[in-house]
Amino acid sequence: MLIHPKKHFHPYTHASGGWGSAQSVMKILWREQAFAKGSVALLKQNKPDGFACVSCAWAKPGRPHALEFCENGAKATAWELTSLKTDPAFFTRHTLTELRQWPDYDLEQHGRLTHPLRYDAASDRYQETSWDEAYREIGAQLQTMQPDSVVFYASGRASLETSFMYQLFARAYGTNNLPDSSNMCHESTSVGLQESIGVPVGTVTLDDFEHTDCLFFFGQNVGSNAPRMLHQLQDVRKRDVPIITFNPLRERGLERFVNPQSPTEMLTPASTLISTQYHQVAIGGDTAALIGLAKVLLDMEDRAPSTILDHAFIAEHTQGFEAFASMVRSCHWQQIERQSGLSRGALEAAATVYAQSERVMFIYGMGMTQHRHGVQNVQMLVNLLLMRGNFGKPGAGICPVRGHSNVQGQRTVGITEDPKKVPVELIEQQFGFKVPEQMGLCTVDACEGILDGKVRGFIGLGGNFLRAIPDTSRMEPAWQTLDLNVQIATKLNRTHLIAVKNQWLLPCLGRIEIDRQNGVAQTWATEDSTGCIHGWHGSAEPVSPHVRAEASIIAGLATAALPSASSIDWLGWSSDYSRVRSAIANTYPQIFHDMETRMAEPGGFHRPIAVAKREWLTESGKAQFVTPGTLNEDDDVSPGDIPRDVLQLMTLRSNDQFNTTIYGYEDRFRGISGTREVIFMHCNDIARLGFKVGQRVLLTTAIEPEVKRQVGPLEIVAYDIPEGCAAAYYPECNPLVPLWHHAERSKVPAAKSVPIRLSPASTQPL
Template sequence: MADDGRDEQPEEHVSGGWGSVSGMAKVFARERPDHTLSTLWRQNKARGFMCTSCAWGKPAHTHAFEFCENGAKSTIWELTSDRCTPEFFSAHTLTELRTWADYDLEMTGRLTEPMRYATDSDTYVRCSWEEAFDGIREHLRALQAPEAVFYASGKASLEASYLYALLARVYGNNNLPDSSNMCHETTSVGLKKVIGSPVGTCVLEDFEHCDAIFYFGQNPGTNSPRFLHPLQEAVKRGCKIITFNPVREAGLLHFINPQNPLQMVTQTPTELSHMYLQVRPGGDISALMGMCKRVFHRDEAERAAGREGILDQAFIEQHTAGIDAFRQAAETASWDAIEAHSGLARADLEAAADVYCEASNVIGVYGMGLTQHVHGSQSIGMLVNLLLLRGNLGREGAGISPVRGHSNVQGQRTVGISEKPELVPLDKLAEMFAFDPPRKKGRTTVEVCEGVRDGSVRAFVSLGGNFVRAIPEQNAMENAWKELALTVYVATKLNRSHLVHGKASYLLPCLARSEQDMQGGVPQAVSIEDSFSHIHGSMGHATPASPHLRSEPSIVAGIAAAVLPSHPKRPWLIWGADYSRVRTLIEETYPEMFRDYEARMFHKGGFYRGNPAHERKWETPSGKAEFTTPTVSSALGVGDAPGRFHLITMRSNDQFNTTIYGFSDRLRGLEGSRAIVLMNRQDVADQGLEAGDVVALASDAGDGVEREVDGLTVTVFDLPRGCVGGYYPEMNPLVPLWYHDQASKTPAAKGVPVRVRRSARAAPLTEVV
């Protein structure tokens, strides 16, 4: 045990290896999927289908198996042999189903037919597609345009997303929140401010040329396991990975490559992180400030000795603005404050900075652990500051690389899913489709929730996703949700959101991306964008789960044709029957990014849509990349107080976002129940508790609102003092709706103020038998 009460993470927990193979096998045995082997063989390959799990890049030169554990689980999960039929719903009221666990709901299998909510029986009942479209038309036409919301999850293709955004705008609003609002919107806002681009600057090949990777708040072992391959290759050629994360995650410690026979036989892992620094939640701003302070100090010392400095002065003078104010802030920042807010020792931060100074090419990688804070945008600004000091943006082997979640969440923004009208070529849309696009800003995820609560939002249409389960203050929001006039859910499988319905509700089953999509006897392809701004074609081959399923583009087109006035320039049903016509529209709308779209969409490795910041073209007001001076030392919105803890919400190894594949968090050595709270050993003792005690977490946000999650088993874990961990989405009721990044309104779920108290319960909230 470490001196500060933290337990060392068991060494046997490694990412990859036989554990990964076993994890896939367990899901396979349970789901008994059809077409699995042939589908997995085509996954993430040219002329195959693009994984619906994470957005990691798809290489031009693929491995024999170009999928990871979670990607395979996602595919197997959707290709399950189980079916959720109208007969299932006739046997279970929605009131009853709301008592089921998330896992049990999705285990019912694939949805097979369109359904509508029947008030008299409190069930979903079978309806035809025409009946569903007519009912949606009746309700949407009865509302004022601002009262409806069109939400999109990150799985929808570029073609479906483009049509969906057009549907919302022709209807009359920009109420187009998507899963980016919940997760990575801070990137879109924060990066746009400082480098002029809302997305990362790296391409996949940059990881072949970097000398150091500074890694913040992201867990590849659980969230993007295919990333482990380039990380392993980078380490083998001498690249140093410096990791900042409150949790010691196995995915950044040890990796056994399942496609390396020697590693699998010898069980000898690659050690990934050169340094692993367990920063406090929200402490990244101070940690980065400490490193920048060291870089400035070393630069001055080198110049004083008559040698070439550390800073890239030519780059700074030509390409940046604002360094003087930032330099002054770094020089005056006290090491005592830096250590207190970061939870890290000066010597460690200086050692990390020395790695930065000695590396020619550096990539900054980050996830939601950096961004999902009240001042997350400032954390991004600080990481960009570090990279700018030595010109590590816009050249080979260097740059900033946010790791996105859903496979096309970035692409949806590219083709118009945005509540911000200034990000969309509205004049071009007006010309192409003969309508007057709305110019008023639409609602973010947080603003949608506020609107549902105050009654100004009356209809919610959801293109995929599990919105009600994923949002803050889940318990309070579910009560408000039931007052909506209309809810429409497009989905492959049943989830919690579908049971939290409006007065009228429709559940519309769609094809999975891995399934064959035939329109008029012609197989259709769709496309997605990965984290590196590359566009990939995707074609499913598996037999659809039901003959009654429709594709997402077809469903969107059907709703639009039913709801909106007909016009010769808007032939929705023709577009929904031939996606190449939609790609022609996308290319016309965004000609620079989608030049020769149809011809290039199946290029190996995808085609690059471009990124000005990648070419050192800074689309900022100054025309340069901006150094920014933080106004806070911690990204947390609520500081420390006696008895207060900062909750980190976490995903397990057996889930992707809100989808729960099982109850094995193998990489953390946790099995069985998700109703747990992870705590530092000394914090457990200081609270008068013992491992195995059952407790509740209560909100300590200071707003007088009671929020609580009860029935959690205390589990001792290697965390910094004052930090606790719990699973997402189970901990969502503790996140205040107002507790979000100041610039983007992304919920701040990585540093939620809570207190721990003993529970009156004798057993955990949920147990797995």
């Protein structure tokens, strides 16, 4: 195992970006032994003639900056282009039992997988196999299994072409079991926006940033999770546009920014103030805060009729306003303040700016979606925008910030457990098989199926499933009862080490690598957070001649498992991706017509968003005001019944990670170095609960006491966070999240608000 750096806790007082980001990029390029190769690749990252970042899904402009990458995007590129390798010889030295003791960082840091591998139970090791043998044996195994006992999971990395092939493979096999990473983050968005405005995605494009006169941020840490957006935010602030932020923690990326591409800012003390108001809402208090904002608007309207609300828009384009307004008026300020953790004055300050602004955008992240009432949170954002007609005009709308790079795109081309969300008739006409009618399994359902034994097989198209899901300590033992586990991956991770009866590890090309099929370099496409579809191609040579493209692997598995189930020419498709794109265009003509030409245009092409024309594809044909059922978005325990020793925990990511991938032990913006084993608490909570800064504690879930869920020991760090709240890192704290603790209707794990108790672990320092 690797030697980890020593711990340091020092408050970070600098702006985000700047020299800190530049130094971090240089450090990881050097560490991954990819300085030359990585530096060349970065010049093509997110450029029209290059490749899409393998990290976040933020928009890729048609007129890119000279360096169109951020610190975390550079880390993702260095991580993929590393010269370090995990080859078959590595597994002759290490058993899976031994490797399960390694930290996640050490596993992935060892390097890229280079050969197809099969698990050998007798030696407890992976052994090299051939691709033909892997396809043949996996296909034979799938043919013996009931289709609905197999799960086809997809992370958010795969291209549109691969994702389209993958969902056809699952459906031709006979199942709609197609859970994906969206189930764990923005499914609350897909459900909430579809019901409220008729589209499951955001309505904002990059152009809207040039026209807006006010931005609101909710539960999204732009500095760590979508840093390239800081360029748009800086431009907005140069026009003196206010940015109002609601977030439990004060995050540096939402406070100040130094543009690493600006010599003036890099060589002077200059920086850009990002948030003009910063409201530290309590964990679980978002709905209450939004109701407070709506209540202020209604009060202002009562005092000056027809000056605040857009009555013409409400009358022509919406339904449900009166019921919503009645509920808001009935809420008392004492209740709103207690639940939100914000004063009436703070909410009046934010609402006043909103009322004075004509074109307003709401930007939000998983801080809004990963709650028991996450769908309600999303719909409350829509309600506020509808009150002032902030849809269907430049500079206005709603902007969910998606996580993984193509998670939105793979949903667009059919990665969904719900057959009602795919064009069944067109699929059946084109490809000659019957699409299963039954509802498939989402991520939470798949976990429940593994626990109760109904799920017997699992195919993973990327990702680190066992680390990403909740209830880890219950899921890992259940996982070992599976009959089949197939993982398509670039690097070794925890999910690959929990062995089952039949297990394969199939190494794939990275997105940055040139994908040659029959000697011809292929292009591929993705969809970003703003609904824009781009074409891309790799720029680096593959890490090994033995790795294969994801599309080729899907084709090989489908050919072996489905010898005569459809008319799809899997191998022909995998050798020429333009044929896949033609099929996508025929299946989704409204979105992908002329795809081959349009995706090559600078900036790509946008999927049509009816809301931009004030057309509402809802059941009523109008936008819906949805009246919230509760102010408490996490009501497993009612506020009046929460014991004083219970804190509300939110999980968060560090500055040195992306999803479950840990790039290092530096969370620079929060002042943490050399460790991830910490819990952030308010100094008053530390004192009143009888603890001390630096003390080691165990965290225990404070609901469902008959099931012990515990994490630790973690070291207490005093931090600027609302009283009664705490924060610690994902995925380390996933064992604390019960599987049933998910958002109503969307089933997104409610990892942003988990009731916990603390107990002393040891007096010795970590």
